[in-house]
Amino acid sequence: GQQVMQIPQYQHVQEGEDFTTYCNSSTTLSNIQWYKQRPGGHPVFLIQLVKSGEVKKQKRLTFQFGEAKKNSSLHITATQTTDVGTYFCAGPSGGSYIPTFGRGTSLIVHP
Amino acid sequence: NAGVTQTPKFQVLKTGQSMTLQCAQDMNHNSMYWYRQDPGMGLRLIYYSASEGTTDKGEVPNGYNVSRLNKREFSLRLESAAPSQTSVYFCASWGLAGGLNGELFFGEGSRLTVL
Numbered sequence: 001g002q003q004v005m006q007i008p009q010y011q012h013v014q015e016g017e018d019f020t021t022y023c024n025s026s027t028t029l030s031n032i033q034w035y036k037q038r039p040g041g042h043p044v045f046l047i048q049l050v051k052s053g054e055v056k057k058q059k060r061l062t063f064q065f066g067e068a069k070k071n072s073s074l075h076i077t078a079t080q081t082t083d084v085g086t087y088f089c090a091g092p093s094g095g096s097y098i099p100t101f102g103r104g105t106s107l108i109v110h111p
Numbered sequence: 112n113a114g115v116t117q118t119p120k121f122q123v124l125k126t127g128q129s130m131t132l133q134c135a136q137d138m139n140h141n142s143m144y145w146y147r148q149d150p151g152m153g154l155r156l157i158y159y160s161a162s163e164g165t166t167d168k169g170e171v172p173n174g175y176n177v178s179r180l181n182k183r184e185f186s187l188r189l190e191s192a193a194p195s196q197t198s199v200y201f202c203a204s205w206g207l208a209g210g211l212n213g214e215l216f217f218g219e220g221s222r223l224t225v226l
Contacts, residue, residue: 009151033214042201043154045214088153090215097205098144098169099215103153 004091006102014110019076021105023089030092032065032072033099038085046087079109113137117202117218124192124225132187132221134202142205143185144169144215145177147198154201160185192225199223 003026013019023032031050035043047056049065049072056063060083062075076083086106090099115136124130136143141162146154156169160179174196176188189196202218 006153035215042217042219043215044217048214090154097213098156098159100156100170101146101154103151 004089004100004102006089006105008105009103010106010108012108012110013079015081016078019079019083019107021074021087021089021107023072023074023091023102025070025091028069030069032069033090034063034072034074035088035090035101036085037088037104041085043088076107079107081109081111083107084109115202115204115216115218117200117221119221120219121222122224124189124223126193126225128192128225129188129190130192130223131189132200132202132223133184134186134218135184136202136204136216137183138204138206138216139182140204140206140216141182143179144203144205145175145185145187146201146203147171148201148220149198157187157200189223192223194225197223197225 005024007022031048033048034046036046037043047063052069053067054065060077064073086104088101088104090101118133144159145157148154155171157171157175158169158177160166163182166177166179178186200221203215205213207213
């Protein structure tokens with residue numbers, strides 16, 4: 001079945017440094033979604049990318065969808081302590097619309 | 112709007128005991144899901160219900176049963192709990208949030224410990 005791989009598993013940064021997490025799928029995705037989960041909280045939808053090569057920005061967050069629609073990345077510029085949490089990518093498996101989640105990247109920001 | 116509501120938030124069970132996790136959404140969504148989250152494993156789909164009256168297995172269904180009671184409610188039952196079912200369980204519903212594509216709306220989670 002479809003696999004969604006996400007790296008790194010953990011990332012420690014000093015506040016103000018940049019952060020990137022990468023997501024790779026074993027199959028072509030019709031779309032990819034990103035979610036954020038704060039420590040002790042529940043996943044919250046951030047964004048969805050649909051088009052090949054698409055780039056979307058939300059303030060300091062930049063999301064990219066690869067040309068082949070098999071990979072994606074989330075880049076945070078100048079991290080803040082409020083960015084702490086686990087970031088998940090999710091893509092629909094096969095012909096289904098049901099998202100398969102990557103294992104997530106936990107971001108730890110040191111003040 | 113409460114969104115997705117799960118109960119209980121915490122539960123401790125002994126091996127072999129049974130329990131039901133309740134989930135309700137007030138967003139009139141058709142699809143509902145149960146995920147479990149274990150450290151380093153991400154979110155794994157247990158069961159889902161594409162619409163009222165239908166349920167299907169996800170990635171890790173063994174040891175669980177579900178009931179889609181009506182459009183609002185989707186419950187998850189552990190008939191004979193095992194320590195391997197110690198996890199955080201999330202219920203979610205799928206719907207549109209003003210855009211063209213859907214997203215998952217999650218409940219706050221139910222932390223289950225099986226001794």
